[in-house]
Amino acid sequence: MTPFEFIRPATLAEAVAAGAEPDSRYLAGGTNLLDLMKLGVAVPRRLIDISRLPGLDRIEAQPDGGLRIGAMVRNSDLARDPAVLRGHPAVAEALLSGASAQLRNAATVGGNLLQQTRCPYFQDPAAACNRRDPGAGCEAIGGVTRGHAVLGWTETCIATHASDFCVPLAALDARVEIAGPGGTREVGMAELHPLPDEDSAGNPAIRPGEVLTALVLPPGSDAFAGHSRYVKLRERTSFAFAVVSAAAMLDMDGGTIRAGRLALGGVAARPWRVAEAEALLAGQAPDAELFDRVAGVLTEGAHPSGQNGFKIALARRIAVRALVAAAAGTPARMPALPGSVFASEGDLTHV
Amino acid sequence: MSDVIPMPVGPAGGHVRLGSNAGQSMTRRDGIAKVTGTATYAADNRPDRLLHAVYASASIARGRVTFLDTAAAEAHPGVVMVMTPANRPPLAIHPDEKVGMFGQKIEALQDDGVRYAGQPIALVVAETLEAAAEGARLLAPRYEALPPRIDIDAQPRFEAETVGFGFPAAHAVGDLEAGLAAAARVVERDYVTPAQYHNALEPHAIVAEWQGDRLIIDTPNQAIVMMRGVFAAYFDMPEENLLLRSPYLGGGFGSKAAVWGPQLLVILAAKALGRPVKLALRRDQMFGPVSHRGATRQKLRLGLDAEGRLTALEHRAAAVGSSFENFFEPAGRASENLYATPAMAMSHEGIRIDTGTPGAMRAPGEASGSAALESVMDEAAFELGLDPLEFRLRNYAETDPATGNPFSSKALRECYAQGAARFGWAGRPLQPRQMRDAAGLLTGWGMGTAIFPAPMFQATARAVLRADGSAVVETAAADMGQGAWTSLAQIAADGLGIDVSRLEFRSGSSDLPDAGVAGGSGHTATAGSALFNAGADAVAKLAELATKDPASPLFGAGNAAVVARDGRLMLADDESRGEAYEDILARAGLDLIEGHGKGVRGEAEAQSRAMFSHGAVFAEVKVDPDLGQVRVSRLVGAFAAGRIINPKLADSQLKGGMIWGIGFALQEEAIHDPRTGRPVNADLAGYHVPVNADVPHVEAITVHEDDPFVNTLGVKGVGEIGITGTVGAIANAVWHATGVRVRRFPIHPEDLIG
Incomplete structure (x- = not known):
């Protein structure tokens, strides 16, 4: 492989300074970056190991009621954290539905948030890709596109975001802290994961020399804890990326929905939310017809980017499924197959 | 199965019995070495002064390489050699010639042509793996590309001359058209199966080291002695100067019963550089030069009389091969030997596309063909209003439909009965979409018949009884994970009449007697027969000594009156009279006594009986x-495969085959970009095989079956049959659950939603 310098900074300030140099990449769990390096997709000249930076591996309750999660917290630790399981169960369910136990043991929160698409054309250095090489074109268009976007795509890029974790995070209005040369800034999930437009392919909005340091679940986001689910359709029972997925959360006031949140995974360059769809839930009683209407608004404007028209119907259906599951209540224990349609709590997984 | 079953008299005489060790569920003897990491796979070898090789792969599927930046690669620190068609040292045989019975045209830098994406176009050798990889990257090839032919259905078809490794492409019995004309109903359906890649956990690898004129190669191989000969032929060297070591394989599935171009290049590099060289393929490189299962398009026509009996069976398969070689998946052959019909016709067309050449992949032909056959049988049963099992019983073949020969044994009826009982098949609604579970999931039941040939190849073995009563046996068997180290040792121990704990088993190296190929589900039968006969030969010599020795309690007993067990020779009719092997050898003043055995089926038996394993x-x-x-919530298979040598290992083999069937039915599919011909899912994240969560309940039953004809051991084989039947059973269950018949494998979620 291409030789690179390996740097292990002692402090965040050192890491930020090192990362500002050209061709630098930050290394955390490495579960995505190392694959990309082996493929020749990422060819860093400097690899800055931030996995041992002090203070980035903590999960802390905030005075305002929010939860601050360090970027180096491992996916498996976060999924088993009592505060997360209690307050944000869909986040844990989404994490546990992804990858394998071995990968979750290595992968970090920050790495998950900044992971790259699994578009096969992005992962093939011989293929043209605007995301890899702005202006090169998109070879996915007209190729094998079964897994590609049906919402929010442009001719510039039709890739989808691969994360399960990010789907409930988006629904919960999570924010991230980013440290950089000019200090620390905070951005929301939608801002972190821009959609492609006519000029840009929608890479994560983080600049050279910036380190994602923390994820913040905002105060009040645990109001949905009693009715939170993540449902994921995949081509085998475990260890597969989502064909489509959905996170649904309801804040229930007796038999009435006080507020609802809903996000789709596997359909766009970021978890897909539509405020108008969620607004339909407020003040209503859970009801299959209502949920179908909400899912309809959520998927409005969807159109195939190739051989993937089937995903539109599936996206709508999985949104309904997640809402129904959420309405039935968060299960007392994590299902044996988290996020699976084959979860053991049958009455929660079916209309 | 009882502990001891008297065996027919074998070639070496009737002294030894099978059953003291064979038949036991012995834990694999290499298990601890494997789980503790001390088992040495090919790429684990690190001889002194080792160099590392990486090959550059073509990123076009058709055309030629016009430029390689060899200067940049050579300038990279650590790179010691860049091998291209311009400087590749000569081979004694051109790579486009075929060597041996499994030989194919291979790619070893013979010219600048590119015939598929992933083809090796240069080899870089360096002091470190990292330097070799960077050197290969720096080559930055340029091409003159032609549009690749990838769309299978857009390519012309032609009548194939042969299928598989030279099998006849067509076979007919009776008058097909007359059978169809006489039918009360004709069911005609088309099925599609995709390209699949073996994806053994262990990638192809080699470490090559020359010691003067001697060549030592560590490389996983399923046919160790045969492939030693092939390697030697490419280098025009005496076979005895080449040592091929392959003690463990991390899976082979057919793709390691061959010699591939990259291996030859590494051997050439090792010679040119005078240092050992290692190459291990990357996962994505497993989707190019090392074979795969070719895609098929299959048409089946069943003629049926009013009672649901076949009047005709036609199976016409179009099989996809490469542009330059003639291996075509023999899918139609799956229909030749299973259901009774007065008229059948199987035939194959070929289709050429710009990918690597397909080859044997676990149940080659049978897997794809059975998927289609068992699907159409299910469709016919539904049209007839018959239970799928009842329909198959009405078409039960009492003799081989292809030849009219009797079966050497066939306990398929018992498989149907035991499998159905265990599964709880009775009461299955005929109509689809009738069953839901408590969670509201659609539930469906399906079945399929399994069949696989029980071939034998040729093997030899040596057995040596030592003065202390222990023994050593030798044959170059291949343990691909199936358990040859264990089950073959059990057979050998029975051949010698000793406990397996007293047996040293030398295997997996080409300086040992030829054990034949670990393939075709015939390794246990073939190598096992050789080992058994070698042991029996040694024991016969021992008996000769004892019965002629006045000091022996067996003196004058006559050779045939003696039996061997637990390291003792005894009178057959009075086992209290006998003595230990070591006593016989000590009195004779011998350090050892040596026996030799062959494993081969007699031509007469092979011609007069149809030999198959069966299952349901x-x-x-x-x-x-x-x-x-979709999730396969339960899978129950019942199989009759002759004598089961090690029930635990056979259970694993059968279950492994059935799990492969889950992958075939629902997951496995290599997809190539139609414009570039490059695979888009050449990794295990994109090319799905089943994971544990996909197999919540898999059960394999072995049905007792005595077969006095297949071989002395009564062994058929269990390596591949588990895939057959299973794919169809799952597709049929999916239809039964949903009412949607999917005729294109693998079945995807979007196929099943309204």
């Missing part, structure tokens, strides 16, 4: 009615 597979699937996700 029953599947239950759950399908999400809205989202179409």
Whole structure:
């Protein structure tokens, strides 16, 4: 492989300074970056190991009621954290539905948030890709596109975001802290994961020399804890990326929905939310017809980017499924197959 | 199965019995070495002064390489050699010639042509793996590309001359058209199966080291002595100067019963550089030069009389091969030997596309063909209003439909009965979409018949009884994970009449007697027969000594009156009279006594009997009615495969085959970009095989079957049959759950949603 310098900074300030140099990449769990390096997709000249930076591996309750999660917290630790399981169960369910136990043991929160698409054309250095090489074109268009976007795509890029974790995070209005040369800034999930437009392919909005340091679940986001689910359709029972997925959360006031949140995974360059769809839930009683209407608004404007028209119907259906599951209540224990349609709590997984 | 079953008299005499060690569920003897990491796979070898090789792969599928930046690669620190067609040292045989019975044209830098994406176009050798990889990257090839021919259905078809490794492409019995004309009903359906890649966990690898004129190669191989000969032929060297070591394989599935171009290049590099060289393929490189299962398009026509009996069976398969070689998946052959019919016709067309050449992949032909055959049988049963099992019983073949020969044994009826009982098949509704579970998931039941040939190849073995009563046996068997180290040792121990704990088993190296190929589900039968006969030969010599020795309690007993067990020779009719092997050898003043054995089937038996393993597979699937996700919730197979040498290992083999069937039915599919011909899912994240969560309940039953004709051991084989029957059973269960018949494998969620 291409030789690179390996740097292990002692402090965040050192890491930020090192990362500002050209061709630098930050290394955390490495579960995505190392694959990309082996493929020749990422060819860093400097690899800055931030996995041992002090203070980035903590999960802390905030005075305002929010939860601050360090970027180096491992996916498996976060999924088993009592505060997360209690307050944000869909986040844990989404994490546990992804990858394998071995990968979750290595992968970090920050790495998950900044992971790259699994578009096969992005992962093939011989293929043209605007995301890899702005202006090169998109070879996915007209190729094998079964897994590609049906919402929010442009001719510039039709890739989808691969994360399960990010789907409930988006629904919960999570924010991230980013440290950089000019200090620390905070951005929301939608801002972190821009959609492609006519000029840009929608890479994560983080600049050279910036380190994602923390994820913040905002105060009040645990109001949905009693009715939170993540449902994921995949081509085998475990260890597969989502064909489509959905996170649904309801804040229930007796038999009435006080507020609802809903996000789709596997359909766009970021978890897909539509405020108008969620607004339909407020003040209503859970009801299959209502949920179908909400899912309809959520998927409005969807159109195939190739051989993937089937995903539109599936996206709508999985949104309904997640809402129904959420309405039935968060299960007392994590299902044996988290996020699976084959979860053991049958009455929660079916209309 | 009882502990001791008297065996027919074998070539070496009747002294030894099978059953003291064979038949036991012995734990694999290499298990601890494997789980502790001390088992040495090919790429684990690190001889002194080792160099590392990486090959550059073509990123076009058709055309030629016009430029390689060899200067940049050579300038990279650590790179010691860049091998291209311009400087590749000569081979004694051109790579486009075929060597041996499994030989194919291979790619070893013979010219600048590119005939598929992933083809090796240069080899870089360096002091470190990292330097070799960077050197290969720096080559930055340029091409003159032609549009690749990838779309299978857009390519012309032609009548194939042969299928598989030279099998006849067509076979007919009776008058097909007359049979169809006489039918009360004709069921005609088309099925599609995709390209699949073996994806053994262990990638192809080699470490090559020359010691003067001697060549030592560590490389995983399924046919160790045969492939030693092939390697030697490419280098025009005496076979005895080449040592091929392959003690463990991390899976082979057919793709390691061959010699591939990259291996030859590494051997050339090692010679040119005078240092050992190692190459291990990357996962994505497993989707190019090392074979795969070719895609098929199959048409089946069944003629049926009013009672649901076949009047005709036609199986016409179009099999996809490469542009330059003639291996075509013999899918139609799956229909030749299973159901009784007065008229049958099997035939194959070929289709050429710009990918690597397909080859043997676990149940080659049978897997794809059975998927289609068992699907159409299910469709016919439904049209007839018959239970699928009843329909198969009405078409039960009492003799081989292809030849009219009797079966050497066939306990398929018992497989149907035991499998159905265990599964709980009775009461299955004929109509689809009738069953839901408590969670509301659509539930369906399907079944399929399994069949696989029980071939034998040729093997030899040596057995040596030592003065202390222990023994050593030798044959170059291949343990691909199936358990040859264990089951063959059990057979050998029975041949010698000793406990397996007293047996040293030398295997996996080409300086040992030829054990034949670990393939075709014939390794246990073939190598096992050789080992058994070698042991029996040694024991016969021992008996000769004892019965002629006045000091022996067996003196004058006559050779045939003696039996061997637990390291003793005894009178057959009075086992209290006998003595230990070591006593016989000590009195004779011998350090050892040596026996030799062959494993080969007599031509007369092979011609007069049809020899097959059979089985019945029953599947239950759950399908999400809205989202179409499928899970095989239960899989029960009942198999009759002659004598089972090690029930635990056979159970694993049968279950492994059935799990492969889940992958075939629902997951496995290599997809190539139609414009570039490059695979888009050449990794295990994109090319799915089943994971543990996909196999919540898999059960394999072995049905007792005595077969006095297949071989002395009564062994058929269990390596591949588990795939057959299973794919169809799952597809049929999916239909039964949903009412949707999917005729294109693998079945995807979107196929099942309205």
